[in-house]
Amino acid sequence: MDRSFASAVDALSDFVLGGGKRIRPTYAWWGWRAAGGDPDGELADEVLTAVSSLELIQACALIHDDLMDASSVRRGKPTVHIAFGARHREHGWLGSSERFGMSAAVLIGDIALAWADDMLFAAGLPAEVLRRMSEPWRDMRTEMLAGQYLDVLTQARGDSSADAALRIDRLKTAAYTVERPLHMGAAMAGGSPELIDGLRAFGADIGVAFQLRDDLLGVFGDPEVTGKPAGDDLAEGKRTLLVALGMQFGADILDIALGKPDLDLETVEEVRRALVKVGAVDAVEERIEELTKSALAALDAAPVAEPAATKLADLAISSTKRTF
Amino acid sequence: MDRSFASAVDALSDFVLGGGKRIRPTYAWWGWRAAGGDPDGELADEVLTAVSSLELIQACALIHDDLMDASSVRRGKPTVHIAFGARHREHGWLGSSERFGMSAAVLIGDIALAWADDMLFAAGLPAEVLRRMSEPWRDMRTEMLAGQYLDVLTQARGDSSADAALRIDRLKTAAYTVERPLHMGAAMAGGSPELIDGLRAFGADIGVAFQLRDDLLGVFGDPEVTGKPAGDDLAEGKRTLLVALGMQFGADILDIALGKPDLDLETVEEVRRALVKVGAVDAVEERIEELTKSALAALDAAPVAEPAATKLADLAISSTKRTF
Structure with missing residues (x-):
């Protein structure tokens, strides 16, 4: 189209190939396997391409999210808007x-979103398979965007209730990250309503548990592991369940620390101690345990083909377990 | 999904239903008619829905464009980012x-882009029709985004050459607004390669002509008609062919006026006089005439069914004719 466009496409390519845990394609793949999809069958390559398109949706979500949150670092590298701002400065x-x-970040995110659809529809899947997965595909993208919008609105309103945090988690992480990818995968393989309901119940709970673990990492995680500065979520003023419970239980230091862009490590340490002391960390850990249990029960009750049942149970446990 | 999401969806709905000339759906519809699509046939409603989804792509383009350009007014109303900023301020x-x-503008544009795909794929068209139009649909969205990116890059680089302006016009307006919608419509009806090539040649030329007319309106147009302040394109620093030729021909006032956010009417008038005096306006008018002629010749040579041939010729003339 135009030579200059390559700099945008390169940035997107670097972003997508440069890291990430491939969580959504993984769940979609195992949703497909759960409904009997055959990894040695003739559609396996096409399905792999189709589920990989979820990484492009996630690229849009992250690039736009970093812009909205004014985050400067992602996966240990400058975020897209920061990198392009620097390029502009260097060239004068x-x-x-x-x-x-x-x-640049707005447009590169848009490209990722448009190309996700293109990648899915060019994956070579039969029309019938595309038709079956159109509902979860549609709902997943809207739930992601609704979750992002709700997140922005909740922060602006200063709504730091546990309820608001959980509503965002349900849309942004549970539905978009686990439930709908599983649904999409299972629908591709023509899974029964019973199987799909079971996988969705599993995904809805494990997705929230996964987010709660991530919230804990955002405050307590090692920058080497998370790729983000220590206490980044606190500096950003992210309204998580952990923060909501911390406030509710009287960790008053949060009023001072939350949303302070120049938060020092000492204050981060103080917030950490307060969250442990008031019992917010224990309460979140307990919630993670309950959700993981109910997720595993739903998985157990659903007619999931092996080895998907074992694999999904492993994923549930590994993505929600304590890491510090 | 969540009650609060309604405020975003309402804003998008108001934006899409609040105005616009429906140019892209119109060209897509007549592309379909040109290839023999029957307005009383059984697919007509589905085709109408499918081509209407182009208005959602355009909503994304405009909402994100207004944000990137920091435009405050669109169609006589505050732009989305301005309206949501005001809402934030009012609520404290x-x-x-x-x-x-x-x-809010980033996310509402994203919703529009995702929903364009959803609307197209839920229009009820047979799989074969969707498959046939997948190439122009894909290329159209990428050409739009590539054109926007090139536009941003060209402005940053201060490239005020006529060549750069025309490259942007070819992607942003010609391909995205006329050529690909015609291509998409004709492909839906199973048009021959000969017909599609003819319509695309017509669209590529008339699209650029249409943009050049719009550039003239951006400088000379009546705010009552354009819905934008007088000389808005000048204040924004838009690098159009008109501006490029004005600079090339020695309208030095452009160096002072271009990209000045607080441009007064007197200076706008001065720029107008200079553009006429140095011959830039005549050169652009001449280019519009040439492009319209070659477009009409391409249309004439293509096997276009009536009444589409007459309608497209009328559209070509009415959208490029002098209005002041």
């Missing part, structure tokens, strides 16, 4: 470097 | 109103 181009970085 | 919400407006 006209206008505001910040605005240029913002524009 | 937390954080920066500007950032909230930006976030």
Whole structure:
């Protein structure tokens, strides 16, 4: 189309290939296996391409999310808007470097979102398979965007209730990250309503548990592991269940620390101690345990083909277990 | 999904239903008719739904474009990022109103882009029809985004050459607005390669002509008609062919006026006089005439069914004719 467009496409390519845990394609793949999809069958390659397109949706979500949150680091590298702002500055181009970085991030995220659809529909799947998965595909993208919007709105309103945090978790992580990918995979293989309901119940619970574990990592995690500065979620003012319970239980230091862009390590340590002391960490750990249990029960009750049942149970446990 | 999401969806709905010339659906519809699509046939409603989804792509393009250009007015109303920033301010919400407006505009544009695909694929068209139109659908979305990116990059680089302006026009307007919608429509009806090539040649030329007319309106147009302040394109620093030729021909006032956010009417008038005097307006008018002629010749040579041939010729003339 135009030679200059390559710099946008390269940035997207680097972003997608540069890291990430491939969680959504993994769940979609195992949803397909759960409904009897054959990894040595003739559609396996096409299914692998189709589920991989979820990484492009996630690229859009992250690139736009980093822009909205003004995050400067992702996976240990500058975020897209920061990198393009820096490029603008280095070249001494006209206008505001910040605005240029913002524009590039908006457009590169848009490209990822449009190409996710293109990748899915060009995967070579039969029309009938595409038709069956159109509902979860559609709902997944909308739930992701609704979750992002709700997140932005909740932060603006200063709604730090546990209820608001859980509503966001249900849409942004549970539905978009686990439930719908499983649904999509199972629908591709023509899974029964019973199987799909079971997988969705599993996904809805394990997805929230997964987010709660991530929230704990966002406050307590090692920057080497998370790729983000220590206490980044606190500095960003992220309204998580952990934070909501911390406030509710009287960890007053949160009022001072939350949303402070220049949060020092000492204050982060103080918040950590307070969250443990008031019992917020224990309460979140307990919730993770309950959700993991109910997820595993739903999985157990569903007619899931092996080895998917074992694999999904392993994923559930490994993605929600304590890591510190 | 969540009650609060309604405010985003309402804003998108108001935006799409609140105005616009429906140019892209119109061209797609007449592309379909050109290839023999029957307006009283059984697929007509489904085709109408499918081509209407182009308005959602355009909503994404405009909402994100207004954000990137920091435009405050669109169709006589506040742009989405401005409206949401104002809502934030009125409610006295937390954080920066500007950032909230930006976030809302990013997400509402994303919703429009995702829903365009959903609307197309839920239109009820047979799988074979969807398959035939997948190539122009894919290329159209990428050409739009590539054109936007090239536009941002060209402005940053300060490239005010006529060549750069025409490259952007070819992608952003010609391909995305006329050529691909015609291609998509004709492909839906199973048009021959000969017909599709003819329609695309017509669309590529008339699309550029249409953009050049729009560029003239952006500088000379009546705010009552354009819905934008007088000389808005100049204040935004838009690098159009008109501006490129004006600079090339020695309208030095452009160096002062271009990209000045607080441009006064007197300077706008001065720029107008200079563009006429140096011959830039005549050169652009001449180019519009040439492109319209070659477009009509391509249309004439293509095996276009009536009444589409007459209708497309009328559209070509009415969308490129002098209006002042």
